[in-house]
Amino acid sequence: xxxxxxxxxxxxxxxxxxxxxxxxxxxxxxxxxxxxxxxxxxxxxxxxxxxxxxxxxxxxxxxxxxxxxxxxxxxxxxxxxxxxxxxxxxxxxxxxxxxxxxxxxxxxxxxxxxxxxxxxxxxxxxxxxxxxxxxxxxxxxxxxxxxxxxxxxxxxxxxxxxxxxxxxxxxxxxxxxxxxxxxxxxxxxxxxxxxxxxx
Amino acid sequence: xxxxxxxxxxxxxxxxxxxxxxxxxxxxxxxxxxxxxxxxxxxxxxxxxxxxxxxxxxxxxxxxxxxxxxxxxxxxxxxxxxxxxxxxxxxxxxxxxxxxxxxxxxxxxxxxxxxxxxxxxxxxxxxxxxxxxxxxxxxxxxxxxxxxxxxxxxxxxxxxxxxxxxxxxxxxxxxxxxxxxxxxxxxxxxxxxxxx
Numbered sequence: 462x463x464x465x466x467x468x469x470x471x472x473x474x475x476x477x478x479x480x481x482x483x484x485x486x487x488x489x490x491x492x493x494x495x496x497x498x499x500x501x502x503x504x505x506x507x508x509x510x511x512x513x514x515x516x517x518x519x520x521x522x523x524x525x526x527x528x529x530x531x532x533x534x535x536x537x538x539x540x541x542x543x544x545x546x547x548x549x550x551x552x553x554x555x556x557x558x559x560x561x562x563x564x565x566x567x568x569x570x571x572x573x574x575x576x577x578x579x580x581x582x583x584x585x586x587x588x589x590x591x592x593x594x595x596x597x598x599x600x601x602x603x604x605x606x607x608x609x610x611x612x613x614x615x616x617x618x619x620x621x622x623x624x625x626x627x628x629x630x631x632x633x634x635x636x637x638x639x640x641x642x643x644x645x646x647x648x649x650x651x652x653x654x655x656x657x658x659x660x
Numbered sequence: 661x662x663x664x665x666x667x668x669x670x671x672x673x674x675x676x677x678x679x680x681x682x683x684x685x686x687x688x689x690x691x692x693x694x695x696x697x698x699x700x701x702x703x704x705x706x707x708x709x710x711x712x713x714x715x716x717x718x719x720x721x722x723x724x725x726x727x728x729x730x731x732x733x734x735x736x737x738x739x740x741x742x743x744x745x746x747x748x749x750x751x752x753x754x755x756x757x758x759x760x761x762x763x764x765x766x767x768x769x770x771x772x773x774x775x776x777x778x779x780x781x782x783x784x785x786x787x788x789x790x791x792x793x794x795x796x797x798x799x800x801x802x803x804x805x806x807x808x809x810x811x812x813x814x815x816x817x818x819x820x821x822x823x824x825x826x827x828x829x830x831x832x833x834x835x836x837x838x839x840x841x842x843x844x845x846x847x848x849x850x851x852x853x854x855x856x
Contacts, residue, residue, distance in 0.1 A: 484833050491688060532742070562781055565784055566784075569779075634845070638844045646830075646840075646841060649837065657828075
């Protein structure tokens with residue numbers, strides 16, 4: 462049992478990483494990774510919603526009728542997203558302001574609904590928690606890596622602290638929308654290369 | 661006349677300058693998933709435009725006359741997503757009855773529109789921007805046309821790319837993202853076209 466839980470946890474980190482391998486949840490990945498702070502906050506918020514809704518859905522999976530399962534999942538997810546949104550607005554107003562629209566849009570993040578459908582509604586709660594943790598961390602680390610690359614090249618800093626000195630001419634394109642597409646494309650390409658070497 | 665000018669500016673700015681896909685990052689999933697052929701991309705764009713226009717009207721009414729009138733803003737996400745899901749279901753039933761040919765052409769894409777974040781994003785942007793009813797509907801229509809424009813252009817590029825010599829590691833998703841990046845750069849040229 463423990464071995465199975467560990468396998469479920471590890472699954473999301475690399476082998477079935479939501480962004481690199483499954484290519485889901487793209488909108489927040491591209492939109493909020495202009496600074497490391499935003500990327501990290503988005504990763505944590507998404508992970509929180511993912512973990513709580515997987516727990517609730519795996520607990521109630523026998524009670525939810527099969528025909529209306531998708532609307533029920535979305536309602537449960539939307540409730541947790543509303544909770545997260547109000548929490549961030551109350552305690553971290555700056556982060557809430559810079560993520561703005563993309564916090565409510567966690568409701569329609571395919572990653573979350575996809576995991577409920579593929580995992581939480583079929584497995585016991587303990588395995589669902591492991592899966593949600595793995596997927597959440599897998600999502601967060603790619604977000605942080607991508608935002609670190611973009612912030613470093615786009616502004617010469619990480620977490621708002623200047624890393625590259627004043628000699629560095631920031632490549633503004635990296636923090637603009639076009640830079641998001643380019644850097645994610647190159648990142649997925651590099652990951653593909655590493656994967657191919659591994660095999 | 662002034663009203664008409666504002667509506668026209670909102671329309672042009674949502675189609676070109678603040679394009680939902682390339683500038684606001686809304687609706688990336690269908691943009692990457694359904695952009696392999698021009699024809700399917702166009703049908704997807706058409707269906708999305710239709711749902712977006714209806715959503716803009718329906719959510720504006722609900723937000724103004726129910727949620728804001730009764731002071732229930734915390735129910736916004738839950739109620740909007742229900743409205744969108746039922747609207748998509750309704751559109752699906754309507755198209756199936758009225759035009760089986762179109763229904764067949766759209767196929768699986770219709771139900772998937774529910775989880776397209778561009779739709780919920782649109783519904784949430786309207787109260788943020790404080791548009792009135794007419795402007796909201798035009799905003800929805802413009803967002804849909806902008807979506808169709810981007811996805812059809814992308815499909816055209818990808819069809820041509822089939823004959824290109826793409827390095828093995830970049831095949832599939834990476835090269836699509838890089839292409840999208842180049843398109844986003846091109847669309848940056850529209851910024852400053854008009855100002856509101």
